Amino acid sequence: MDERVVLYGHDTMGLGHVRRNLALAAALRSGPDGPQVLVVTGAAEAGRFPLPDGVDLLVLPAVAKDGNGGYHGRRLAGPLADVVALRRNVLTAALTTFAPHLLVVDKVARGFAGELEPALPALRQAGTRIVLGLRDILDAPTAAAAEWRRLRTTEALRENYDEIWVYGDRRVSDLALDCRVPPSVRHLIRYTGFLADGRPAAPAGPPPVAPGERFVLGLLGGGQDGAELADAFVAAPRPDGVAGVLVAGPYLPDATRSALHATAAVDPGLRLVDFCVDPVAWVRQAAAVVCMGGYNTVTEVLATDTPALVVPRVEPRTEQLVRARRLSERGHVDDVHPGDLSPALLGRWCADAVRRRRARTGLDLGGMAAVRHLARIHVQEARRAA
DSSP states (O other): OOOEEEEEOOOOSSSHHHHHHHHHHHHHHHSTTOOEEEEEESOGGGGGSOOOTTEEEEEOOOEEEOTTSOEEESSOOSOHHHHHHHHHHHHHHHHHHHOOSEEEEESOTTOGGGTTTTHHHHHHHHTOEEEEEEESOOSSHHHHHHHHHHTTHHHHHHHHOSEEEEESOTTTOOHHHHTTOOHHHHTTEEEOOOBOTTOOOOOOOOOSSOTTOEEEEEEOTTSTTOHHHHHHHHHSOOOTTEEEEEEOOTTSOHHHHHHHHHHHHHOTTEEEESOOSOOHHHHHHOSEEEEOOOHHHHHHHHTSOOOEEEOOOOSSOOHHHHHHHHHHHTTSOEEOOGGGOOHHHHHHHHHHHTTOOOOOOSOOOBHHHHHHHHHHHHHHHHHHHO
16 A cells, blocks of 8 residues: 655754654554554754655754754854745645655644645645644643644644544643633544554664663653753762663764763763663663653653653743653652752752652554554545545
């Protein structure tokens, strides 16, 4: 069967969107007669991840978000409007040529700065099914609702979308309530569960520890805002016989990375890894995990019984803070505000955490299977309508 799916992510900060879409692409391909999948991303680093057969990348000129929430071309100089126009033209040509049966748009219904607007009605007319995929939490509820209105998300959904997939558990976070989604489009929402169980794992090799050596794992996500956590992690006292393994991420500032390498060179119990394609196996093996609060990192932790301390990013969005607090309130993780973080606090938490495991029950972690099922329905609908 010649079935085609496009997973679009605008990727303006970190690796979260592309990592989620690559995991979804692998999940879609894992079933019988899986579709051909094109992953559209603005992160050139996506090329560092292994791709299953039948999955390919379309990498757009990159856009970056600054600390104040503004945007600029990551590598191309000149007005942002010129970069967006280039992205829009490439997208329109690629999507209409590939002619997918299903397009899953990550987070922004019109695409970054409206770059999907020319393609959506053309695809709709050609019979493509179009879905908006949303992580469990977009921001603090007031800010999420304001952004929903500002981006005219409801209007975009009415015009061009068939469904909304929320990659979370409604019992933890009700996105419809948080974003004040109007009843006119609320019926489109399907809560898939967290994209946790069955998340395809890429071979990452063994962690950099001796056989049988216990370790605490530190995860900085993409690393662009992980300097404070990194500094606290390397300075925190570790329990006797427990190593520290810190995964820095590709966007960690160079000065911070150099300082960490210098520290690791004189601390035999500290191992620094610049980049790990897939840390899931390391999370399972770790005695404890200290991490940022991004969606992918947290869902990878939730699929294990490894104790975790989540130190969320709080600017320019409080998405990670809301996620960490809600999961902490239900007993699935521990959390600490970055303003309260210190090496001493981290050391005390690790000393307790390495002596226990954490059973995570009462959570819907079956999002991967749910997405495969929903995607199959949409592809079949598109084929019948062709």
